[in-house]
Amino acid sequence: MASSSRSPDIQGASGRSTQRPAIVVGWQATSGTPRAEADTCGERVLRWSGELDMATSEALYLQAVAAPPDKRLVLDLTQVIFMDSMGVNALLRISQERQLAIIGPLQDQVRHVLEITQADTVLTFLPSSTEG
Numbered sequence: 001m002a003s004s005s006r007s008p009d010i011q012g013a014s015g016r017s018t019q020r021p022a023i024v025v026g027w028q029a030t031s032g033t034p035r036a037e038a039d040t041c042g043e044r045v046l047r048w049s050g051e052l053d054m055a056t057s058e059a060l061y062l063q064a065v066a067a068p069p070d071k072r073l074v075l076d077l078t079q080v081i082f083m084d085s086m087g088v089n090a091l092l093r094i095s096q097e098r099q100l101a102i103i104g105p106l107q108d109q110v111r112h113v114l115e116i117t118q119a120d121t122v123l124t125f126l127p128s129s130t131e132g
Contacts, residue, residue, distance in 0.1 A: 043072045043101075049079030052087030052110075061090045065097055072099040074126065083110045088119050095123055104128045 101124045114120040
């Protein structure tokens with residue numbers, strides 16, 4: 001398991017002070033450019049935590065499209081506590097440019113935003129390891 005270091009706090013669109021999103025690719029923590037490392041299934045895994053909003057969505061998009069496109073990108077959103085329409089837009093843009101699957105379980109607020117925007121009908125979701 002990768003060790004994590006505390007990132008500086010930023011203020012998200014929700015007005016809450018939050019830790020800068022942690023980006024993990026292939027289960028290795030990175031602080032900028034993703035590493036082209038595959039997990040045991042040969043998929044690229046990107047973990048996002050904190051907020052996915054107007055202040056952070058472009059960073060997610062850039063990280064996602066920078067990963068090698070030869071395998072499906074699995075985006076772990078289990079630690080995302082807030083998402084706005086810019087976060088939804090980033091997910092839709094990523095899914096148009098590469099094969100994308102999202103894994104949860106999703107926080108209630110994140111799930112609700114995806115449902116009311118109907119993005120949940122066009123994005124691909126994988127069952128979480130905690131679902132029976």
